[in-house]
Amino acid sequence: IVIVFIFWGVGTFRSQRMAVVAKVNHEDILAGDYQQAYSQTIERYRQIFGGTIPEGFLKQFDIKKQVLNGLINDALIRQEAKKMGILVSDDEVRSAILGIPNFKRNGVFDKRLYNIALRESHMTPSVFEAMIRQQLLTDKVKAVLFSGLLVPETELKEYYRFQNEEIDAQFVKIPSVDCRSDVNATRAAIETWFEANKNHYETKPMIKLKYIMFSKDNVLKGVTVTDNAIASYYKSHKKDYQVKERRRVRHILIKVPQGADNATIAKKRKKALEILKLAREGKDFAKLAKEYSEDPGSAERGGDLGFFTKGMLVRPFENKVFSMKEGEVAGPVRTRFGFHIIKLERIEPARTRQLDQVKGEIEEKLKQQKAKDILWDIASKAYDKIIQFGGLETYVKTEDTKDIKIKETALFSKDNPPLGLDKDALNALFALEPGELSSLIEVPKGIIIAVLTEKRPPEIPKLKAVYSQVKRDFIQEKAVDLCRDKAKKTLALAREKGLQAAASKMGLKVDETGFLKRTNPNKAGIPREVIQTALSLSSEKPLPDKPIQVHDTFYIVSFKARRPADPSGFASMKDRLKKMLISQKRDRLFGQWLSTLRERAKIEIYQRSS
Numbered sequence: 001i002v003i004v005f006i007f008w009g010v011g012t013f014r015s016q017r018m019a020v021v022a023k024v025n026h027e028d029i030l031a032g033d034y035q036q037a038y039s040q041t042i043e044r045y046r047q048i049f050g051g052t053i054p055e056g057f058l059k060q061f062d063i064k065k066q067v068l069n070g071l072i073n074d075a076l077i078r079q080e081a082k083k084m085g086i087l088v089s090d091d092e093v094r095s096a097i098l099g100i101p102n103f104k105r106n107g108v109f110d111k112r113l114y115n116i117a118l119r120e121s122h123m124t125p126s127v128f129e130a131m132i133r134q135q136l137l138t139d140k141v142k143a144v145l146f147s148g149l150l151v152p153e154t155e156l157k158e159y160y161r162f163q164n165e166e167i168d169a170q171f172v173k174i175p176s177v178d179c180r181s182d183v184n185a186t187r188a189a190i191e192t193w194f195e196a197n198k199n200h201y202e203t204k205p206m207i208k209l210k211y212i213m214f215s216k217d218n219v220l221k222g223v224t225v226t227d228n229a230i231a232s233y234y235k236s237h238k239k240d241y242q243v244k245e246r247r248r249v250r251h252i253l254i255k256v257p258q259g260a261d262n263a264t265i266a267k268k269r270k271k272a273l274e275i276l277k278l279a280r281e282g283k284d285f286a287k288l289a290k291e292y293s294e295d296p297g298s299a300e301r302g303g304d305l306g307f308f309t310k311g312m313l314v315r316p317f318e319n320k321v322f323s324m325k326e327g328e329v330a331g332p333v334r335t336r337f338g339f340h341i342i343k344l345e346r347i348e349p350a351r352t353r354q355l356d357q358v359k360g361e362i363e364e365k366l367k368q369q370k371a372k373d374i375l376w377d378i379a380s381k382a383y384d385k386i387i388q389f390g391g392l393e394t395y396v397k398t399e400d401t402k403d404i405k406i407k408e409t410a411l412f413s414k415d416n417p418p419l420g421l422d423k424d425a426l427n428a429l430f431a432l433e434p435g436e437l438s439s440l441i442e443v444p445k446g447i448i449i450a451v452l453t454e455k456r457p458p459e460i461p462k463l464k465a466v467y468s469q470v471k472r473d474f475i476q477e478k479a480v481d482l483c484r485d486k487a488k489k490t491l492a493l494a495r496e497k498g499l500q501a502a503a504s505k506m507g508l509k510v511d512e513t514g515f516l517k518r519t520n521p522n523k524a525g526i527p528r529e530v531i532q533t534a535l536s537l538s539s540e541k542p543l544p545d546k547p548i549q550v551h552d553t554f555y556i557v558s559f560k561a562r563r564p565a566d567p568s569g570f571a572s573m574k575d576r577l578k579k580m581l582i583s584q585k586r587d588r589l590f591g592q593w594l595s596t597l598r599e600r601a602k603i604e605i606y607q608r609s610s
Contacts, residue, residue, distance in 0.1 A: 022068065023604045024075035029068075036127055038067045043122060068605070074134050076597045081137050084144060088136045096132050142590055149589075151581045157570060160577060164259065164565035166515040169534035169557050170499050171526075172490060172508040176552040179482040183475045193474045194463050200473075201466050202458050204413035207430060211419075211450035212392055212404050213443075214379045220371040230362045234355050241353040244310065248345040249321055250285055250303035253295040256338040259519045261569035272332035272339035279329045285343045294338070307348070317342070379440050379447040386437065392451055411456060420444040480552050487547035487554035494543055499558035515563055530555045538562070 022029040041063060045053050058064075081087075097103065103114045118128055194201075234241070254272045256265055275292050279285050286302025293299040310322060317340060320333045324344040331341035386395045392406050409418045414426050421429070425441045432438060432452040441448050463470060486506065493502035503510045513526055513534055523531055527550040537544065537559035548555040 020606060022072060022606065023602075024072050025079060025601055025603075027075045027079065029071050029075060034068065034071060036123075037071055038064065039122060041067050072598070072603060073594055074138075076594065076601060077138050077141055078134070080597065081141050084141070086137065086140050086144065088133050088140065092136055093129055093133050096136060097129070142586060145593060146586050146589060149582055149585055151578050151585070156574060156577050156581065159581060160570050160573060161565045163518045164569065166517045166563040166565075167513075167535050167537070167559070168515045168561040168563070169513045169537065170510050170560050171513065171530060171534070171555050171557040172499065172503045172506075172510055174483045174487050174490070174508065174547075174554040174556075176476065176479040176483045176554075179479040179486065180475050182482055183478040185471060185475050185478075190467075190471055190474050191463060193477075194470050197473075198460050198463075201470070202460050203456075204415060205430060205458055206411040206413050206456040207432075207452055208411045208454040209409045209429065209438075209450040210392060210406055210453050211409070211438075211448045212382075212396065212406055213419075213445065214375055214382065214447045215403070216371055216375055216446040218403055218446075219375050219378070220367060223367045223371045223374070225363050225366040225370065229366055230359055231355065233362050233366060234358065238352060241358050243348075243351050243353060245350040246307040246309050246348040247321055248307045248348075249305045250289060250343040250345055251295070251298065251305060251317075252279075252285075252289045252293040252303050252341040253298075253337060254292070254332070254339045254341075255294045256334075258336075259517075259569065259573065261566065262572045263568070265572070268339055269332060269334075272341060276329065276331050276341045279341060279343065285329065303343070304345075307346075375447055376440070379449065383440055383449055386449060391437075392449070408453070411454065419448065476552070483552075483554050484547070484549070487556060491543065491547055491556050494556060494558060499543075499556065502556075512560070513557075515561075517565075527555070530557055533557050534559070 019031040020028045021031050021034050042053070042058075045057070045063075049057075097114070098109045102117060103109055105113060115125075118125060121128075123131075252272075252275055254268050254275070256268045260268075271292075275288060279288055286304070289299055289301075289303030293303050295303070298305055308318075308321070310318065312318070313321065314335045314337075316333055316335050320330055320342060321344060324330055324342070326344055326347045329341065329343045332339035333342060334340075382395065385398075386392060389395045389398055396404060396406055412418055414430065417426055420443045421441070425443070428441070429438060429450065429452065432455075434452055434455050436452055438448075438450040438452070441450065490502050490506050490508065493505060496502075497505075500510055502508075513523055513531065516523060516531060516535060518535055527548075529548050529550050533544050533548050533555075534557050537557070539559060539562070542559040544557060548557065
């Protein structure tokens with residue numbers, strides 16, 4: 001396999017899109033396909049991170065390489081599928097798309113929803129259909145490769161026992177705060193430590209500005225909007241004022257523990273049915289919720305969950321709520337939380353807010369838009385004059401600018417910007433040299449024009465200036481070291497005499513985790529790392545190899561007891577475990593199969609230069 005960096009060349013748009021970025025055996029991967037896949041990946045991560053991908057994320061995880069590897073894998077799968085005689089017909093692609101719930105309205109495929117969804121994802125129908133075809137092909141290949149894959153009953157039972165056995169453990173906690181008083185924080189020790197760590201105290205680059213601001217509020221005072229403009233905006237943006245159907249719901253929850261056996265589930269369902277009977281007999285639903293509901297968030301409010309629109313509730317619960325009539329009581333409905341008895345209190349139908357209801361909103365929006373346009377025009381003309389006059393001072397003296405005053409910031413870094421400056425504005429300002437004029441910069445209160453008056457590079461301060469902070473950091477680091485040593489000594493003693501005796505000698509308190517199992521390892525107040533270590537211990541190996549460090553606290557954990565899994569729960573979980581283990585095996589074997597194909601394939605990744 002030849003690995004080469006990719007550089008996009010120059011030329012026409014079509015030539016760039018048709019350029020070959022890689023060849024997999026006989027098949028070309030085109031730049032256009034790569035760009036499309038990369039854009040979709042970026043959009044997917046943008047949605048995952050709520051709109052903004054963290055800085056450095058794409059480079060850290062080498063997303064470009066991941067995308068290209070994905071396209072190479074797709075090509076290998078297509079080639080092997082062809083050898084196997086596996087095809088995906090147009091009808092299969094069409095059927096798969098018609099079955100996607102997000103493209104349906106009232107259970108029927110809606111082409112308008114389909115087009116909107118693709119447009120929001122920056123995809124054309126042909127690109128999306130190609131993705132679906134590739135997925136179907138991959139699924140068919142997996143089905144052929146692993147059609148005979150089985151999980152023996154003995155393996156299922158062993159996995160069930162492993163996941164559901166319970167472990168009880170003891171632990172001691174050694175927080176670094178308890179060791180601070182033992183740190184010998186002499187002036188000499190702090191000075192020596194500072195010399196070794198002084199780069200950590202380097203200051204950030206800082207700048208100072210003189211600026212004038214053109215206030216948005218000043219312009220806004222004189223802006224008016226006509227009724228015709230408001231009506232015209234409303235007419236062209238009517239869809240923005242559509243309100244979805246809302247339903248107000250009460251519920252009574254009977255919790256079912258995760259991994260509960262059939263007997264427990266049946267008992268919980270019976271209780272829910274009894275409460276449902278009381279509700280349908282006319283008992284006050286709110287009082288029943290206060291008495292029986294195991295949902296702490298709503299029980300005190302009589303089970304009131306408030307108003308919901310579609311897409312806000314867990315699926316089984318939502319499906320039931322949006323099939324009910326106003327005033328109806330239904331259930332029990334099973335979700336991952338347990339059994340719900342539901343009362344539909346009120347239905348507010350979908351509607352469009354009328355012009356008189358939204359006139360104020362529209363007027364304010366149009367005023368803001370108009371004021372912004374006027375403000376940019378004013379600031380642009382002022383900018384030209386500032387350049388013509390040779391500076392802010394001359395402009396303010398020469399022009400009739402009674403509302404414009406030259407102001408000055410204090411020195412600031414990018415971490416504490418004044419005026420609400422955003423990241424792009426800060427980057428532009430920090431790139432200026434002293435005396436240099438900025439461009440027009442939009443800030444929350446208007447538009448500023450600035451001159452950089454001082455630029456201070458990073459510097460390492462004298463110890464005197466940061467002594468208090470350095471002393472705190474020194475004590476904290478040394479306290480962690482002391483606690484680490486104390487934890488190691490405690491663990492060594494525990495190996496000889498047991499944790500209880502070791503803790504007693506070291507002046508530590510012993511706590512218990514209580515019984516834990518791998519399928520439900522959470523325990524309030526105990527760090528995840530401690531619980532995971534506890535679950536790995538046994539009577540043969542009762543103590544870990546080293547203390548567990550969680551931030552600045554150390555833990556020693558010791559095995560106490562094991563409780564075997566309840567065999568009666570196996571039957572109810574058997575099918576679920578089987579599907580999960582088969583899926584895990586399929587994924588692992590498919591990955592190995594792809595790796596073998598890549599080793600045998602001739603894969604060339606091309607460099608293009610201008």
